[in-house]
Amino acid sequence: MQPFELITPSSIPDAVKAQASAATAQQGSQVRYIAGGTNLVDYMKLNVEMPRQLVDINGLPLNKIEPGENGSLKIGALASNTAVAHHDLVKQQYPVLSEAILSGASTQLRNMASTAGNLLQKTRCGYYRDTSYGCNKRQPGTGCSAIGGHNRMLAILGTSDKCIASNPSDQNVALAALEAKIHITGAKGDRVVPIADFYTLPGNTPQRETVLEPGDLITHVSIPALPSGAKSLYLKLRDRASYEFALTSAAIVIKTSGNHIDFVRVALGGVGAVPWRSREAEKALMGKAATPANFRAAAEAALHGARPQSQNGFKVELAKRCLTAALTKVTA
Template sequence: MHTFELITPASVTEAVKAQAGSPTAQQGAPVRFIAGGTNLVDFMKLNVETPRQLVDINRLGLDRVEALPGGGVKIGALARNTDVAQHELIKARYPVLSEAILSGATVQLRNLATTGGNLLQKTRCVYYRDTAFACNKRNPGSGCPAIEGHNRMLAVLGTSEHCIATNPSDQNVALTALEATVHVTGAKGERAIPIAEFYVLPGATPERETVLAPGDLITHVTIPALPDGAKSVYLKLRDRASYEFALASAAIVTQVSGGRISFARVAMGGVGTVPWRSHEAEKALLGKAATRENFRAAAEAALHGAKPQTQNGFKVELAKRCVTHALTLATKQA
C-alpha cells in the first residue's frame, strides 16, 4: 500500500472542494472519498487503487433513513448496510432491498459498508484485482485476458470486446428494480440521477463505470412508493450459501390484480456488467396470468441477447431459472 494524505472535511461543500480542487487531482493522481472503506481499502492493499489523498466523509452526517411525503424513502449515502437492511421502514415497504443487502458479505462488513460506497462497488474480476495482468478497466488499452481466460464468474449481458467484468453488488440490483434515484452534489451543483442512467456500459471505455465527474459526492438515494399491494423478492444463486458473490440473482417487484400481473419490475445481478434491468421481461409479464409458463417466457426475454464466454455459458440457463423462481415467490405473496 502506498502512503497517502487523509483529509477530513466538515461539510459536503468542503468535501467536494477537497476532491475536485486537490492538487493531486489536478496532476492526474487519484483522490478518493472514503467512508467504510470495505472496498477501497482492499484495492489499496493490492495496489489496484493508489490514491495520494483520501477525503474522509464519515463526519458529514449523511446516514439517516427517512420516510418521504407520498410514501417513498430517502436513504443517506453514509447509512450503513446493516442499518438499512434492518430498518423497519425498509423491511415493511421494500423487502427486496433488505433481502438483497442481507444476502451479501459478513455482518462485520455490513456494519461498515455504506449505501454510497455500495453504489460504487468495484468488480471482483480476478484480472482487475491482480496488477500482474493486463486489464482495460484498470489500465485502458492493455487488453482483456478474461475473454479467453478465467471468466466463470463474469458477465453475459452488456459486455464488449474490451471488458466482460461483472458488477458485483446485491444492493444495486434491488435499487434498480425499485427505480431509485441517486442524488449527487458536485462542483457544478446538485443533480438527481435515475439509477438506470447512473451506470455506464463498458463499450470501449470500461474504466468509466458511472456518470460521476471529479468532485461528485453521492449524498443520498431516494426510492419512490410502490403501488398498493406490490410484493418484492430478492433471490440469489451462488456457489455456497453465504458470503459469496452471485452467479445469478433476481430482484422482482410485482403487483397481481385479478390473477393477472398489473405491475412488474425485473432486475438481475451476477450476469451483467451493470445492475441489469430487463424491460423485455417486464413487457412479457404485463397483463399475463401469474403462471410458471409466463414466468419462463419472461425469463427467456430477459436473457435474450446474452453473450456467454468460454466458461460461463451455464449462467444463461441459471439466470432464467433464477428469474422464473423469483417471480413465482413474489406472486405467491399476492
C-alpha cells in the same frame, strides 16, 4: 499500499471542494472519498487503487434513513448496509432491498459498508485485482485477460470486446428494480440521476463505470413509493450458502390483481456488466397472467441478448431458472 494524505472535511461543500480541487490539480482519479473503506482499502492494499489523497466523509451528516416526499424513502449515503437492511421502513415497504443486502458479504462488512460505497463497488474480476495481468478497466489499452481466460463468474449481459467484468453488488440489483434515484452534489451544483442512467456499460471505455464527475459526492438515495399491494423479493444463487457473490440473482417488484400482472419491475444480478434492469422481461409479463409459462417466457426474453464466454455459458440457463423461480415465489 502507497502513502496517501488523509483530508477530513467538516461539511459537504468542504468535501466537494477538497475533491474537486485535487482533480483540478491534475490528480484526478488519484483522489478518493472514503467511508467504510470495505472495497477501496482492499484495492489499495493490492495497488490497484493508489490515491494520493483520501477525503474522509464519515463526519458528514449523511447517515439518516427517513421518509421522503410523496411516500418515498430517503437513505443517506453513509447509512450502513446493516442499518438499511434492518430498518423497519425498509423491511415493511421494500423487503427486496433488505433481502438483497442480507444476502451479501458478512455481518462485519455490512456493519462498515455504506450505501454510497456499495453503489460504487468495484468488480471482483480476478484480472482487475491482479496487476500482473492486462485489464482495460484498470489500465485502458492493456486488453481484457478474462476473455479467453478464467471467466466463470463474469458477465454475460452488457459486455463488450474490451471488458466482461460483472458488477458484484446485491444492493444495487434491488435498487434497480425499485427505480431508485441517486442524489449527487458537486462543483457544478446538485442533480438527481435515476439508477438506470447512473451506470455506464463498458463499451470502449470500461474504465468509466458511472456518470460521476470529479468532485461529485453522492448524498443520498431516494426510493419511490410502490403501488399499493405490490410485493417484492430477492433471490440469489451462489456456490455456497453465505459470504459469496452471486452466480445469478433476481430482484422482483410486482403487483397482481387476481392472476393478472398490473405492475412489474425486474432486475438481474451476477450476469450483467451493471446491475441489470430487464425491460424485456417486464414487457413480456405486463398485462399477462401470472403463470409458469409466462414466467419462463419472460426469462427467455431477459437472457435473449446474452453473450457467454468459455466458462460461464451455464449462467444463461441458471439465470432463466432463477428469474422463473423468483416470479413463482413472489406471486405464490
